[in-house]
Amino acid sequence: MIRLIEPYITFEEVEAELKEIFSSGMLTKGPFVRTFTDHISQYVSAKHAFLTTSATTALSMCLKILNVQPGDEVIVSDFSFPATVNVIEDLGAKPVFADVDLETFNMLPEELESQITSRTKAVLFVDALGNPTGITNIKHICEEYSLPLVDDAAV
Ligand SMILES: Cc1ncc(COP(=O)(O)O)c(C=O)c1O
Known part of the structure; x- marks a missing residue:
């Protein structure tokens, strides 16, 4: 193994x-x-932290809080566990995949930017294997386009 x-x-x-x-x-x-x-x-220097029963529940709650609706697009890393995409589809929204860096397996900023449309509701970044490398650049792009960023840090 x-x-x-x-x-x-x-x-x-x-x-x-x-x-x-x-x-x-x-x-x-x-x-x-x-x-x-x-x-x-x-x-994590956050104002609040909450426990949920699983990462899937936490991700689902985040998207619901962001009011992700059928027809909305959520840009998501194309390297992850199935739950990351399941929670998007479960709300009737469309997962739009952004390619990852082949060194870190994390979403590439230029791939994110190329996928943004008027229907983009949120960005779902994945810390591949627990590694958040690259999220700062992703955060800057989200700020530029006023898009909420959800970080899936489950391993
Ligand atoms: C990146 C990622 N997101 C979500 C999940 C789902 O986590 P849970 O089984 O706690 O719902 C996992 C589980 O391995 C994961 O690796």
Whole structure:
């Protein structure tokens, strides 16, 4: 087997917290949720962080919040897990693929720009294999065209 990525969290690092969570009887809404979301929002310098049941749910919520509707286009990296595109199609919108860089597997800025139309509602960037390289340039283009940017950082 050739591993593309490996987890860098060890069981020993989280063993004490896991024991506390399981013995609290609150697997979904205990105090650890708040601690975790506070850490995440600090780590990514975001005002808020929310937990969802899966990355698919999170992506779907993002597109719904952006009011993506049937007939809208969402420009998406052409290298990803199927869920990234499923959430676009699930809303009746059209995924428009932007090619990726063959070194980083992340969306190329010129490919994004060439796919923007009057129907583009949002851009869905993927941090391929957990690597966000290139997102700053993508963010600049989104700002220039006033397009919301969703970052799929699931691995
Ligand atoms: C890039 C990417 N997006 C979305 C998903 C979907 O994640 P989940 O299984 O948590 O819904 C995955 C899962 O591997 C993924 O790699």
